[in-house]
Amino acid sequence: MFIGIDDTDSERGLCTTYLAAVLMERLAPLGEVVGLPRLVRLNPCARYKTRGNAALAFELESDRPDEVKEMALKTVLELSDFSGSNTNPGLVIADGVTAKMTAFYRRAVTEILEIGEARELLDEEGVWHRGFKKGRGLIGALAAIGADLPDYTYELIAYRERQRWGTPRDIDAASVWKADALTYPCTWDTVDCHNRRIVFAPHTGDPVLFGIRGSDPDAIEVAFRTIKSEPWERRVLYKTNQGTDAHILDGAIGDVVDCQSYRLHGLVADRPAAIEGGHLFFTLQDVDKKSLLKCAAFEPTKNFRTIVSRLIPGDEVEVWGAVREGKLNLEKIKILNLALQEILEAPACSNCGRRMESAGKGQGYRCRCCKTKSADRERRIVTRDLEKGFYEVPPCARRHLSKPLVRFTGENMHPSR
Numbered sequence: 001m002f003i004g005i006d007d008t009d010s011e012r013g014l015c016t017t018y019l020a021a022v023l024m025e026r027l028a029p030l031g032e033v034v035g036l037p038r039l040v041r042l043n044p045c046a047r048y049k050t051r052g053n054a055a056l057a058f059e060l061e062s063d064r065p066d067e068v069k070e071m072a073l074k075t076v077l078e079l080s081d082f083s084g085s086n087t088n089p090g091l092v093i094a095d096g097v098t099a100k101m102t103a104f105y106r107r108a109v110t111e112i113l114e115i116g117e118a119r120e121l122l123d124e125e126g127v128w129h130r131g132f133k134k135g136r137g138l139i140g141a142l143a144a145i146g147a148d149l150p151d152y153t154y155e156l157i158a159y160r161e162r163q164r165w166g167t168p169r170d171i172d173a174a175s176v177w178k179a180d181a182l183t184y185p186c187t188w189d190t191v192d193c194h195n196r197r198i199v200f201a202p203h204t205g206d207p208v209l210f211g212i213r214g215s216d217p218d219a220i221e222v223a224f225r226t227i228k229s230e231p232w233e234r235r236v237l238y239k240t241n242q243g244t245d246a247h248i249l250d251g252a253i254g255d256v257v258d259c260q261s262y263r264l265h266g267l268v269a270d271r272p273a274a275i276e277g278g279h280l281f282f283t284l285q286d287v288d289k290k291s292l293l294k295c296a297a298f299e300p301t302k303n304f305r306t307i308v309s310r311l312i313p314g315d316e317v318e319v320w321g322a323v324r325e326g327k328l329n330l331e332k333i334k335i336l337n338l339a340l341q342e343i344l345e346a347p348a349c350s351n352c353g354r355r356m357e358s359a360g361k362g363q364g365y366r367c368r369c370c371k372t373k374s375a376d377r378e379r380r381i382v383t384r385d386l387e388k389g390f391y392e393v394p395p396c397a398r399r400h401l402s403k404p405l406v407r408f409t410g411e412n413m414h415p416s417r
Helices: 016-026 065-079 099-110 115-125 137-146 173-183 217-226 304-309
Strands: 002-006 032-041 054-061 090-094 128-131 153-160 208-214 232-240 248-250 260-268 280-285 292-297 316-324 327-337 341-345 378-382 389-392
Touching: 002 016, 002 065, 002 137, 016 032, 016 054, 016 065, 016 153, 016 232, 032 137, 032 153, 054 137, 065 090, 065 128, 090 115, 090 137, 099 115, 099 137, 115 128, 115 137, 128 137, 153 217, 173 217, 208 217, 217 232, 260 327, 280 304, 292 304, 292 316, 304 327, 304 389
Parallel strands: 032 232, 248 260, 292 327
Antiparallel strands: 002 054, 002 090, 032 054, 090 128, 153 208, 153 232, 260 280, 260 316, 280 292, 316 327, 327 389, 341 378
């Protein structure tokens, strides 16, 4: 049996991963969970979502399917925040995973799907399901069951004792930094070194105490045991598509669609310009200069904006990010080639080598000492304060699906730390 759940939480509280963790425990007398549960992030541009747009799925071996469905339904009703205006839970229990379900998952990561599409596929495949309120959670629940993960990472999530929900989290900061130092780069996004922030724990009233992401379960366990915190109620290791760029499509600048995420190749068309609030924008154009797209490095990307600010027209780049309202929100950038940067300056005196001074408007330049003259300024190539290679937003601004540079191989990597 494959059990999928989505859209049970709200901005005010509860958590779909917590519901899945509790449900797995409650189902233990009825069967055995096969492998690791899956934490699946879907299209980050989805309008109706809490921050991470996560759906959960796990496989259960059981010969008591009716009791499993009854327990799953009871748990969803108990641990969903039905008061949330955008909370529309979905529960799906399938006997198997079909090719159409997998195709549905891939679309759910990269496109905006409608509830009707999920219901139609569920009916077509004869899959047991329950949707509540608008039933939007059926999209994620079905997608999580269908998820194939050709690339995957892990996240260990620890959950708070119920009496502590809604109170400030008690986590020893020094132990978090120590855990990161011991396990990076096998774990990542625990801390943000440049901005001196701990980023692995939420600040909301939900049941999550913290989550440790990484590529190696053993390293994750070392980090977990190093961290000192308030007592935890339960912990679960998830297999996930986080940190894989599963949402990214290869595309062309002239063909992009809102609410989808792309990797695009082009040339910088103008100098990056800042607006009030610290947001930075530049225009990307096709190599053939027929199509243009505005790219944005918003204020929350912090030190990443320093790199973007050093771009000049003619730089050849690849950009990664989501298109919203006709702008690409940058997640990563790869600088392929740097344009030559020239400046115009007063010419040097042919006699003494000193820089000449202006002789007056429209009168060229002259050397005060030698009285030599020149009509034109000189061009000089300036050494760029920028290297070719990959750059990324810092952990405090990274989307769950965005692949961190510590997971890339090759030269010229410039991780955010």
